[in-house]
Amino acid sequence: MNPRFPPVPIVAVLAALAALGGLVLLPVAALFAEAAGQGLGRALAAFDDPDSLAAIRLTLLVAAISVPVNTLGGLAASWCIARFRFTGRGVLLTFIELPLSVSPVISGLVWVLLFGAQGWFAPAVDRLGVQVIFATPGLVLATLFVTFPFVVRQLVPLMQAQGSEEEEAALTLGASPWRMFWHVTLPNVRWALLQGVLLLNARAMGEFGAVTVVSGRIRGQTLTMPLQIEALYNDFQAPAAFAMAGLLALLALVTLAARAWLEWHTRRGTDKTMATA
Amino acid sequence: MNGRFVRPNPLPGFGPAFGVTLAWVALIVLIPLTALALRPWSLGITGVLASLESPRVLAALKLSFGASLAAAAINVPLGLLVAWVLVRGRFPGRQLADALVDLPFALPTAVAGIALTTLYAPNGWIGGLVAPFGIDLAYAMPGIMVALVFAGLPYVVRTVQPVLMDLPAEVEEVAATLGARPPQILVRVVLPAILPALLTGFGMAFARAVGEYGSVIFIAGNMPGLTEIAPLLIVIRLEQFDYAGAAVLALAMLMLSFTMLGAVNLLQQRLARRAR
Amino acid sequence: MNKRMALKSAAAALLLTITIGSRPAAAQDSLLNVSYDPTRELYREVNRVFPAVWQKQTGRSIAVNTSHGGSGAQARAVLDGLQADVVTLALASDIDALATRGLVAKDWQTRLPEGSTPYTSTIVFLVRSGNPKAIRDWPDLVRSGVRVITPNPKTSGGARWNYLAALGWALRQPGGTEATGEAYLRRLFAQVPVLDTGARGATNTFVQRGLGDVLLAWENEALLSREELGADRFEIVYPSVTIRADPPVAVVDAVADKRGSRAPAEAFLRFLYSPEGQEIAARHHFRPRDPVVAARYEQKFPPVPTFGIELFGGWPEAQARHFAEGGVFDQVTTPAH
Secondary structure, eight states, rough: OOOTOOOOOHHHHHHHHHHIIIIIIIHHHHHHHHHTTHHHHHHHGGGHHHHHHHHHHHHHHHHHHHHHHHHHHHHHHHHHHOOOOOOHHHHHHHHHHHHHHHHHHHHHHHHHHHHSSTTTTHHHHHHHHHTTTSSHHHHHHHHHHHHTTTHHHHHHHHHHHSSSSSHHHHHTTTHHHHHIIIIIIIHHHHHHHHHHHHHHHHHHOOOOOOHHHOOOOOOOTTTTTTHHHHHHHHTTOOHHHHHHHHHHHHHHHHHHHHHHHHHHHHHHHHHHHHHOO | TTTTOOOOOSOHHHHHHHHHHHHHHIIIHHHHHHHHHHGGGHHHHHHHHHHHHHHHHHHHHHHHHHHHHHHHHHHHHHHHHHHHHHHHOOHHHHHHHHHTHHHHOOOOOHHHHHHHHHSSSSSSSTTTGGGGOOOOOOTTTTHHHHHHHHHHHHHHHHHHHHHHHHHHHHHHHHHHHTOOOHIIIIIIHHHHHHHHHHHHHHHHHHHHHHOOOTHHHHHHOTTTHHHHHHHHHHHHHHHHHHHHHHHHHHHHHHHHHHHHHHHHHHHHHHHHHHOO | HHHHHHHHHHHHHHHHHHHOOOOOOOOEEEEEEEEEEEGGHHHHHHHOOOOOOOOHHHHHHEEEEEEEEEEHHHHHHHHTTTTOOOEEOOOOOHHHHHHHTSOOTTTTGGSSSSHHOOOEEEEEEEEEEEOOOOOOOOGGGSTTTTOOOOOOOOOOOHHHHHHHHHHHHHHTTTTTTHHHHHHHHHHHHHHHHOOSSSSHHHHHHHHHHTOOSEEEEHHHHHHHHHHHHHHTTTEEOSSSSEEEEEEEEEEEHHHHHHHHHHHHHHHHHHHHHHHHHHHHHHHHEEEESSSHHHHHHHTTTTTOOOOOGGGGSHHHIIIIIITTTTSSSHHHHHHOE
C-alpha cells in the first residue's frame, strides 16, 4: 500500500505466486481444461436447464438471508468481545468459533436432530404445517451455522489490536453512540468487515457438506448450486458441471469487486483531503 | 448487567449488542449443539465408550487430527508469505493473486476435491510426473495433505492480511535504515506484531481441516484404517441409521477441537494483551 | 436498564428468525419419487411419460419430482421427514428400514408383482478395451497385479451387491464355506486401491482417473458408461455366475395418506410394470420383467447364471451379518498389523 515500506524481495514474490499457482490455480485450471476438452456447447447447456436456473435462484436466496443475519450478529458480538471485559467472554468466543471446527456433515445433522421427523421440534413444526428440513428454511439454517464465525473472526483480532482510544475520544467530543459507530468504529474495521462478509458470502454459496444432509435433493426445488454441480457431474455432464462451478466462483467473489471499488473510492477521498491540507 | 458481570467501560451499547449476540449464538449454535451433545447418551456410558474404542475409529481420529495439525502448520508459513507479499509487494497482477486466495472458499468442496484429484491422480498433470517412480499422490497421505492445505490456506492469509495492513510503516522503515534485511524485518519486527493473528489463522485452518469432508473424500482413497477420515466414519454410521453412534463420534471430534481452539484462544489473548 | 435492553433485542432477534419464511407445502397434484443414483436417466424419462398416462386415466394433471442420492442416505432422508410419496431404492433393506419405523406397511414386498421389483439388474465387470489383463471371471480379480475398483459397501447400495456377488461365487465353489468365502473377500479387497462412497464416484475413478483394471458395477451402470463415454474404450465382461440385483419400489404409506396422494403414487409404480414402463426401463439398461419386452432386448441383456439374495438368507440377515459395524466387511478390510 505504502511506498515507504521496504521493498519485498522478488524471491518472496515469486515463491508466494508459485505457492498460489501450484496449490490453487493449477487444480482449477486442470478442471476447466478437462471440461473444455469436451466442448463448450455442452458446458453452456447447463444454463439452458430449468433445474440449473432454479438452483442458481435458490443459492442467491439462501445467501441473501444468511449473509445479513450473520453479519449483524457478528458485528454485535465483535463489539461485545473486543470492547468489553465480562464473565464468560472467552467461552462465548470459543462457542462462536465452534461451528468452524464442526464437520459439515454434523452441521447438517444437528438440524435433522432438531427438525427431523424424530427431532425435538418435530411435533411443533408438524402442527404448524411447515416443512423446515428438506426445504428452504433448512438450507438457510445449515448455511447460517456453517458461516457463523467469519465476521467475528475477522473483526475481533483487528479491533483488539486497534484499541478503543479513537472511539472514546469521539464520545468525549460529544458524539452520539450511533455517530461514533458509523464514523469511527465502522470505518476503522471496514477492510476486515468486508473481508469477513466476502468469506461469509463465498462459503454460504459454496457450502456442500452441510446442505447435502438437509437438502433432500429434490431436482429443481431443493438443490443449491453446489448440489446441482454434483448432480450434473454424476449425470456424466462434467462440462456443464464445471461451467456452473465457474459461475459459482464468480458469484461468490462478487464482493471482491465491491472491495476494489471501495478501495478506489477511499483512496480518492484521502487524496482529496491531502490536496486540501 | 452491573459491575459484577461486565467491567465498567465508557463505551456504549453493551446491553443491546450482548442481547443480539446471545440470541444469535443461542439460536444458531447452542440449541443445535445441545441436541447433538444429548443424543449419544441413549447408548449409556459403556455404549458410548465402546463405540469409540475400536481400532478403526481411533485410526480415523488419529489421521484426521494428525493430518490437520500438519496441514495447519504448513499453512502458517505459507499463508504468512502470501499475505506479506500481497500486502507489501508491488507487482503486476497483485489484485488477481489476491482474488485467487479466496478460490478455495468459493469452490464447493466437492468441486475442489474433483479438481485436486484430476491434478494429482496417476493420469493427472502432477500425479503423472511422479507416477513412473511409483509415488502415489492421490489416494494416499500426500493427497489428503494437499486437500487440507488447500482448504486452510485462505484462513491464514485472510486473518493475517488486515493486521499486516494496519501495521505502522515506521518501525519497519527504521529497521530497514538500521540495515536490517527483509527476512530479519519479517522475523524480528513483523512477526511479533502479527503473532496473535497468525495463531488465530492456525486455529481456523486446523479446525476447518479436521471437519473437511467434501474434498478429502474424492482424493483420500478411504481405505479403512489407512486413509479413512473421521467425518467419513460419521457418514457411514448415519448410513446405518445409527444416529447415536454418529453423534458419539461427532461429539468426540467436537470436544477435541473445542479443547484445541480454547487453548489457541487463550494463548492468542495472552499474546494480544502483551502486545498492547 | 441494560438488562432490559438486552432482553428486548434478544426477543427481536428471535422473532426475526422465526418469521424468516418457510415455503408453503407443495402443490397438490404432485408426486415426489425418492430414488438412488443410477436411476437418474430412467426416471427422467418416466417422469416425462407418466403424466400423460395419468391424464388419460383420470383427466387430472400431475407433476413428478425426483430426488437422487445414495440409497441409504435417501432412505434416511425419508425417515427424517422428506415427504416422499414413493421410494425406488437400490436394496430391499433400505425400504425395510422405513417399514420397521412404520412409514411403509410391513407387507410392502408382496403388494406389487415380482417382490415389488419392476426391473432387475446384475453385477458385471467393466474392463478397459481389449481386456489387457484377461479378466474373465471372479478368480481373475485376485490375481496379483490386478487392481479392482468398487465403492464402499457401507455407503453404496451397488457396492453391497458387488460384495455379495463376489461372496456368492466363492460360496458356490466346490468345498466353499463361509471361511473360504471370507478369505476370498479379504484377498479381493486387498486389491482395491480406493473405496469411493458411491457407485458413480467409483465409475469416475475408473473411467476419468484411469485407476484400476476392472470396475465392479451394476450392469445398467456399465452399459450407460459405455454409451456415454465411448463403446470403444471399455468392454463388459459377464462372469460365470453373478447376483440378480433387484431394486425395489414402494409407496410410502405414511406420506401418501397424509398428502392424499395414494392413487397417483400407486398408479406411478404400476406404470413401471406396464409394457410402456418396461420398455423405458429396458431402454435405460435395466432388465425388464415383462417377457415380451425382454424378448425384444435379448441382444442387449445376454442370459447369465445368477443367484439371488436368498443365498444369504435375505436382506435383513445379510445386512446384519456383513455390513453392520464390526461385521464381516469390517473384518475383511481391517489391515493385518
